[in-house]
Amino acid sequence: MGALSDLRVLDLTQVLAGPYCTMLLADMGADVVKVERPGGDLIRSNPPFVDDPDEEPYGGYFQSVNRGKRSIELDLGSEAGRETFLDLVETADVVVENYRAGTMESFDLSYEHLLDRNPELIYASIRGFGDPRTGETDRQGQPAFDIIAQALGGVMEITGEADGTPMKVGPGIGDLFTATLNCIGILGAVHHRDRTGEGQYVDTAMYDSMISMTERAIYLQSYEGEPPTRCGNAHPTLFPYNAFEVEDGYVVVSAFGTNHWRRFCEAIDRPDLAADYPTPADRLADRDVLYDELAAWMREHETADVIDRLEGDVPVAPVQNTEDIFSDSHVHDRDMLYEVDQPGTDESVHIAGSAIKMTETNPEPRSRAPLLDEHRDELLAELAAQDRAIRE
Template sequence: MTEPAAPPSPTGPLVGLRVLDLSRVLAGPWCTQVLGDLGAEVIKVEQPGQGDDTRRWGPPFLDDGSRDSAYYLCANRNKRSVAINLSAPEGAALIRRMVLNADVVVENFRVGGLARYGLDYPSLRALKPDLVYCSITGFGQDGPYKDVGGYDFLIQGLSGLMSVTGLPDGVPGGGPMKVGLPVSDLFTGLYATISILAALRHRDQTGEGQHIDLALLDTQVSLLTNQASNWLNGGMAPRRLGNAHPNTVPYQDFRCADGEVLVALGNDRQFRTFTRLIERPELADDPRFSTSADRSVNRAELIPEMNAAIARWKAEDLIGAMEQAGLPGGKVNEIPEALDHPQIRARGLVQEIARRDGTPVKFLGFPARLSATPADYRHAPPRSGEDTAAVLEDELGLTKHELERLLTAGIIAETLS
């Protein structure tokens, strides 16, 4: 076994919080990464010889011999990794012992999957009544779909999100489209973080832990927001509008003489200013277009008029004119352009941290700036099991002889680095 390295001391508002992360892929790891950024001590438990599924979701892979994918790297910083075979009784017993030192457990096994190992919420609550235990699944712990596996793409379709994403039917490229990021997973991870912090607040006040049942489908449906409200409260069935907005017009992309420009006008004053800028002030006086509601109803007549006026502009000139007029507009950046945007550089969102062997890993940092307790980046995303010996020795007081026995028996594993 390798000698355990002393971990950097965490800072941040969640210092002292201990999280046992039994999750994999994205929703759970995203949640625990946020908790880690804010100072929590996160121990990621992985299966020996397998690890988190996303370690293999490439290319691209990190060129350090680990063959860890860039996908895995985006959601697993500020964690230490231990490899324990939880399907073995002795491995499950090790995890139960670790739970006694934990405040939070996060898992995303199928419903009932951990009960056979004595790692479900009722079993662990009996050992630690104040435990906060968060279960993340595709469809929740009950209901007719509870045993169905849930993946982001499937959830985007079932939730209705894809029905309002993409170009309308009848135009080239029309049809339902998923969002270019796994938003159902990411939002579920954020809701898990919010729910865990709320449950910890309750625990601190009452001494009582609780179970959090969080489903990707529930999360994504809850985020239909204005589109769902349009249907529930106005009877307006949402439809795909491409880059247009269902309520606010104009709020979409337009083609200039040399490229696309985004125009996002949120009120009547902005619309009037914009019509003067493009030398079509009469549009703001037209009763069909004078108010936001009128423009929404009569968008089919308004947009061709705006297309013709905007087509005469060069994109850079129009964007510059909108900036001078205080109007919201811009271009569609490629991701490399976005990451190199002067505002993003000034905000310091792109960060870098080195793995234990010195290999640099670049990542996008925590977006909120806390004036007194800022986010803290102390652990690069670990190799699978690289902290097994250190964690089990520190957490459970296992001797080197015991660690060697467990390693030989296949109960634990360690990646040498």
Template sequence: MQNSPQHKTALGHIRVLDLTRVLAGPWCSQNLADLGAEVIKVERPGSGDDTRSWGPPYLKDHAGNNTSEAAYYLAANRGKQAITVDISTPEGQEIIRALVLQSDVVLENYKVGQLKKYGLDYASLQQIKPDIVYCSITGFGQNGPYAQRAGYDFIIQGMGGLMSLTGERDDLPGGGPQKAGVAITDLMTGMYATIAVLAALTHRDKTGEGQYIDMALLDVQVAMLANMGANYLHSGKAPQRWGNAHQNIVPYQTFATSDGHIIVAAGNDAQYRKFVQIGDKPELAEDQRFLTNPLRVQHRDILVPILAAMVQCKSKAEWISALEAAGVPCGPINNLDEVFHDSQVQARHMQIDMPHPCSGTVKLVASPLKLSKTPVQYEQAPPLLGQHTEHCLQQLLNFDDAKITHLKANGII
């Protein structure tokens, strides 16, 4: 919908009306914004997206004091314009409908049926904008026995099988189910939603038809099971947790060094022999119990404790250097300080600094998308609550000062 994009971007012609909050929906709209789409984020007056207050930590101002912008919110909302509209009011609903007429995509993650009572559901908006692409994100989808349930990433990781695969073996200390360290189901739902929106826009451009997209966190989590899901479907046996080990390859796991942890992934017998020789345990290369991978798997309970003691004799840096030189697949387990100081991460420019009105600059994790012709553009830091309300209403809907004053006085914006 933008007539003259300032930069050569993939989606500079697209306007997205974003009614989502928290993570899955905002992750999708941030992807679209990174690719050049104009994204208008609609929030509740006074409070806004729940994640604005999900801290600490918070962005600090010029004096070093906490602002109201939580790091959680900052992670998923760059590139957007922020407006506040009370959609529970008739006047607020009229504003949204007027913005829909100026938009290509609507994103929402309200409970099933909640927007229908406001006349902002797909069936209602499709009547006034037939080519609209409308994407709903919920925990369980628009149909089925769980459709009315609220869906949270942690719960979906459990229900969708991920936690049955993640965590230490039940027969070892600390064994049991474990969630992922980030809200991976939310993030993957945002990624799948991005793909679906782009596909629907391509269809619209070819046919003139809009369409409805029904995204569910549980569906995404089941799809994410990938080869493990296929293993179950073909064997009838539910895979078990193996912690940081591999059920079919030894050694293929984490080990504690003298000052940290490393991953060793010896995928063949030659790599195993190099590993134990570097660890000053050449006799393990000739031990008849450990000559081949099937034998090492069979005797893992004997071999792994010996390897664990061996690895603890050297530092993380010593092991990585020696194993890499010998061609044994390995890697460190970095904390986030080490991640953002890693030379490869820095070479790939995975941290960006953007101007911000409260702090001068804000540090953000960059997009991993690297496009040669239409590169990602970082045009707007995560916006303040309602930062662009007046601008959007004036520029897109031609509201005058008197109308904006009226809407403010009545708490509609």
């Protein structure tokens, strides 16, 4: 049994933020029912594919964040689709959606309407700019994607080289971090409901989440009175904390603490630097000169040599690509690569595992992502059994 195996979640989300949130719940054992619009989640047809999609497109993007869910296709614009959805709501614990504000109201399926069918329901939304119920703004109703949230929330302004253009972070953190916060909010609401019997509305905005993530930029603005900007792989208040080019790639070093700094200097045969720059303030004051000194040494050594000298005494790591990750024993020992079947083929594929580890109810994918409408018959049978039980 998973930690959340007593929860049923109705997942009305698509693309990345919402599906990632409900995937976290599914990994922890929740019964997640993916309620898909006619034609299914927009991202079903997004590549890559194992083979050319003949009948039903089912790409890696969809597979990665929809594992362990059941699928039913419903047209919420039709009376029959709405009624089936409302029947599902009666025994659900959580509804999650990531439509624009007002969309569920257009289906006559607002939070307040759903409460009439299930007063203890927890209703969660993920939107670019939040929901009016938790704070109305003039941005609500605007479309938003990851790059929009990263731009508005200050992430891009502090990411990239000092003399370069603003740069978004590679993974879609505008979606993923928002999804994670929404999941936390849902679990908090479940705990509150278990104590009080009260459901509630959980709202997480992508813009808000990026401000939360860029917390350093917020306090720097407040303390210093100037907006922080890009500084590459460096840290605005710590040194050394950076990436260095070596003969065969790049390594990162985080030796800003005095104990680590001394060990670092000893390991690279430069004890004079430890003596000349004994305090963090000393190192920050001459960070450009020091960086050049360290970078010159690094360029004359290979990754293995640097790691051998520093690992265990100084925080250090090679900059890895995914081939390196797939060959790292740590990744396999921690079950961070999950193998799942690829429908329509005899092959299996790997997707990222769960970083949440628990000793008694360890999260794990229960199955591959569903085909569109794959579980209609069993879900309708469950509703019929539920109706019979109520009548009896």
